[in-house]
Amino acid sequence: MSTPKIALQVISSGILPDDVLMLGESLMKQSKIPAQQQLTLQFGSFRHSVTIVPVPRYQGMRVSQTLARRMGIFGGIRLRVQYRSAARTVALGPLIGVLVSRVMPEHPDKPFGDITMFCREVTEACRSQGAHVYFFTPAAIRPNVSAVEGWVYTKGWQRLTLPAPDVMNNRLTTRKLENQPEVQQFMRDIKTRYGAKVFNEKFLDKSEVFDALKKDGSLQRYLPESHSLNNFAMLxxxxxxxxxxxxKPVTGSLGKGIIRISRFGDGWQASHATVSGTKRQIFSSLAKLYSSIAEKVKSVRYQIQQGLSLMEIGARPVDFRALTQKDAKGNWVTTSIVSRTANTDHFVSNLARGGTLSTVKATVANSNLPAMIRADAFRRLRAAALDIARGIDTYIPAHFGELGIDLALDSSGRVWLLEVNSKPSKNDNTPLHEGKIRPSVRTMIRYARYISGF
Structure with a gap:
């Protein structure tokens, strides 16, 4: 992207008026920004009338202390600058807001709990790319959506009042929080009033995903037979x-509530996924088995899905998590694919259930797959993940910037879709040996710049 990146210098309001900016002369010429004329300064939802004074042999921007405070910024940060001539607007940004589930100010070292390091990574990635980011919770949303109480990192976490963002990444981890009226209203308002972009704006449920992908004949090869479980006849x-x-619970995650049903001699066995292991029950008939779970499937929507003969390592089933993201040009790419091997006495592979994380290459090499299929496994998984991500984009009316796609290989090498997660974890979907800032974080910020025009 060609938008230049500049450093902001904050000057005492007694020296520099609030309606005057000082900007490097060469940048003004390069961006065709008119001098000594009334223009609009834009930063997220913030708008302010200013006059810009060129400064020879200077590469940054000087703003008054009062103006910086109103914008929620501080000296030393680097931002992209863009002149939008039709609107006579000098835009700084992008300003990115990440909506998270909770903040704990009483823990200054880990205010965001387990995702605090992810938040630090996002902050560092923004600094390197000339963006500014803050983190906020539903409790921080005000009726006046032009301002938000957000948390920023600069020599420690601090709370500031900031404008509504150019781009919002919805990282809420529960449907209850996401469905709060004030959250839904906030997302609608910033899009309609300020043209903000919101990605990963909603949770997906399993039935919605499968019903949408069934519409495309080219994607049906990835879909195990799947239906809503409404009655005994369907079972x-x-x-x-x-x-x-x-x-599978339609809105479940982390393997919670999954039941495997299989023949057992002349009867049937129901295996329940629990934190401590698999709980098994034997029934003389399918009708008796259904009676034992009838209350559960009435109170929670369940999907019934064809069982698959998955590749295994030592009789433990294996599946794969592909992280697909939109890149700096808005195209879907596969950032990472890792394998997850179920723990002993578990039939689900989630890390929360004791699953083991590894590379695709290492896992496939030790699996029961034929040698010919092993050599092609990564390519097949990558192609399937991209096909499915594009399918979600096409057939589900919502904006997604990243998707965690759970895939499986059966013993013949065929790729199957297990589920799609629109709020992929930042702990179990990346390669094992990353540097300080993960590629997934860098890609997320590049995409935020792309959709905001910076």
Whole structure:
């Protein structure tokens, strides 16, 4: 991107008036910014009338202390600058807001709990790319959406009042928080009033994803047969087709609530995924099994899915998490793919259930797959992840910038979709040996710059 990056210098308001900016002369010529004329300064939702004075042999921008405080910025930060001639506007940015579930000021070293280091990474990535980021919770949203109480990092975490952002990344971790009326209203308002972009704006549920992807014939090859579990007849029908089926909560995550149903001699076995391991129950008939779970499937929407013969390592099933993201040009790319091997006595591979993380290459090499399929496994997984990400983009009316896509390989090498997560974890979806700032974080900021025009 060609928008120049400049350092901001904060000057005492007694020396520099609030309606005057000082900007390097060469940058003004390069960006065709008119001098000594009334223009609009824009930073997120903030708008202010200013006159710009050129400064020879100077590369930055000087702003008054009062103006900087109103913008929620401080000296030394570097931002992109862009002149929008049609609107006679000098835009600084991008200003990125990350909506998170909670903040704990009483823990200054880890105010965001387990994602505090992720927040630090985002801050560092923004600094290197000339963006500014803050983090806020639903509790910080005001009725007047032009200002937000956010947290920024500069020699420690501090709370400031900032404008509404150019770009918002929704990192809320529960549907309850996301569905709060004030959160939904905030997202609508910043989009309609200020032209802000909001990505990963909603959770996905399993039925929604499968129903959407079924619309595309080229994607159906990745989809195990799947239906909403509404009654015993549906369970009986699926069990007559497949020796094993899975019941999955439509809105579940981390393997919670998954039930595996399989034949066991003349009867049926229900295996329940729990934190401590797999709980198994034997039933003489499928009807009796259904009776035991009927109350659960009435109170929680479940999806019934065809069981798959997954690749294994030492009788432990393996699946894969692909992180797909939009890049600096708005195209879907695969940032990483890792394998997850289920722990002993578990049939789900989530790290929360004791699963083991590894590289695709190492896992496939030790698996029961034929040698010919092993050589091609990564390419197949990558192609499937990109196909599915594009399909989600096409058939689900929402804006996504990154998706965690859980895939499986069966013993013949066929790729299957297990589920899609619109709030992918920042702990279990990246390669094992990263530097300080993960590629996934850098890519996220590049995409934020792209959609904001910076």
């Amino acid at each position: 009986k029908s699926m069990c007559s087709k497949y020796g094993t089926v899975f019941l």
